[in-house]
Amino acid sequence: MQVLAIEPYYGGSHQAFLDGVIAGSRHRWSLATLPARHWKWRMRSAPVQLCPLVADLVQSHGVPEVVLASDMLDLPTWLGLASRDARFRWLGDVPVVTYFHENQWAYPQAPDARTDHHFGFTNLLTAAASDACWFNSEFNRRTFFELSRDFISRMPDARQTIDLKGIEQASRVIAPGFRPPKIRDTASRDDAPIRLGWVGRFEHDKRPDRFLALLDCLTAQAVRFELILLGKRGRRREVIDEIRARHGASIQFDDYAESRDAYEARLGQIDVVVSTAEHEFFGIAICEAIWAGAIPVTPDGLSYVEYVPESLRYRAIEQAAEIIKGLQTPADRERLSERCRRRIADYRIDRVVRAIDSALETVGSRSGDV
Numbered sequence: 001m002q003v004l005a006i007e008p009y010y011g012g013s014h015q016a017f018l019d020g021v022i023a024g025s026r027h028r029w030s031l032a033t034l035p036a037r038h039w040k041w042r043m044r045s046a047p048v049q050l051c052p053l054v055a056d057l058v059q060s061h062g063v064p065e066v067v068l069a070s071d072m073l074d075l076p077t078w079l080g081l082a083s084r085d086a087r088f089r090w091l092g093d094v095p096v097v098t099y100f101h102e103n104q105w106a107y108p109q110a111p112d113a114r115t116d117h118h119f120g121f122t123n124l125l126t127a128a129a130s131d132a133c134w135f136n137s138e139f140n141r142r143t144f145f146e147l148s149r150d151f152i153s154r155m156p157d158a159r160q161t162i163d164l165k166g167i168e169q170a171s172r173v174i175a176p177g178f179r180p181p182k183i184r185d186t187a188s189r190d191d192a193p194i195r196l197g198w199v200g201r202f203e204h205d206k207r208p209d210r211f212l213a214l215l216d217c218l219t220a221q222a223v224r225f226e227l228i229l230l231g232k233r234g235r236r237r238e239v240i241d242e243i244r245a246r247h248g249a250s251i252q253f254d255d256y257a258e259s260r261d262a263y264e265a266r267l268g269q270i271d272v273v274v275s276t277a278e279h280e281f282f283g284i285a286i287c288e289a290i291w292a293g294a295i296p297v298t299p300d301g302l303s304y305v306e307y308v309p310e311s312l313r314y315r316a317i318e319q320a321a322e323i324i325k326g327l328q329t330p331a332d333r334e335r336l337s338e339r340c341r342r343r344i345a346d347y348r349i350d351r352v353v354r355a356i357d358s359a360l361e362t363v364g365s366r367s368g369d370v
Contacts, residue, residue: 011036177352
């Protein structure tokens with residue numbers, strides 16, 4: 001099949017997903033992308049920017065049998081603009097699938113930001129204009145429909161115009177997959193401090209302030225630990241600076257890994273990978289750390305409930321500290337690591353690609369000749 005992928009925010013997990021799928025897919029792909037910056041502007045401006053890009057791709061690669069767009073595309077606006085362009089006569093006969101990496105209803109609001117429903121409503125209208133909607137986790141799918149239903153109930157009118165039930169029936173969960181890193185060397189470290197890893201962005205939605213509170217809690221309880229700090233740094237550096245000030249002697253690595261090999265090498269040094277996130281729609285980095293051999297300790301909610309054992313999920317920082325205190329023995333961690341790895345085996349990118357290829361064929365089979 002000929003598949004056209006549209007990604008207005010080509011970076012991070014969005015890019016990792018598409019690159020992994022395209023690399024292993026049995027289908028032929030063309031890819032229309034825009035840089036991963038200024039996400040609100042991307043959602044607003046992408047439709048007009050993408051029209052000439054897509055037209056050129058179709059001219060060189062041929063008419064697609066299915067379009068796979070991400071949730072960062074304002075699909076109704078793009079379809080409306082394209083419908084006025086003679087180069088898009090094929091578009092009405094080609095099904096469009098939207099892949100939801102996140103949904104704006106459930107995305108945590110930045111500190112001091114005003115509530116803005118426009119982007120969540122854009123996601124809802126995109127879902128309504130799609131032939132199918134795929135979500136990267138059941139958590140993402142569930143919150144999208146729960147919060148969409150709540151918003152529709154509060155609309156001043158036109159509450160019956162959006163067929164939310166029909167959209168839900170045309171939705172499914174397909175994990176984005178992860179590239180399995182090398183599995184760690186199991187050499188014993190019986191006398192060494194436990195190594196805690198951070199693999200998320202240092203941004204407000206990942207709540208590094210809670211991670212700092214956890215480190216303070218462990219220190220107060222005389223738990224010895226070392227730190228491997230990965231993940232992109234945000235513009236605000238107060239928390240990372242405070243972690244360095246209070247726990248600098250424990251830091252073994254503190255940087256954004258310069259290459260995939262360097263990143264995997266650092267993952268292999270982590271005993272326990274910690275999340276204190278306020279939102280996680282899937283968690284590719286956490287899955288990579290688990291596969292490398294780290295034990296996950298995560299909040300008891302979000303997408304984590306779909307693959308992290310209940311005994312490793314916490315509701316309060318003090319509970320997270322107690323879980324980590326119980327993971328001091330390397331032999332116990334090794335047994336638990338294998339259990340955690342089995343829970344994410346189906347999320348490996350090779351298995352996900354096979355599922356996506358088959359799902360695209362099912363959707364594309366109705367497109368016929370164009």
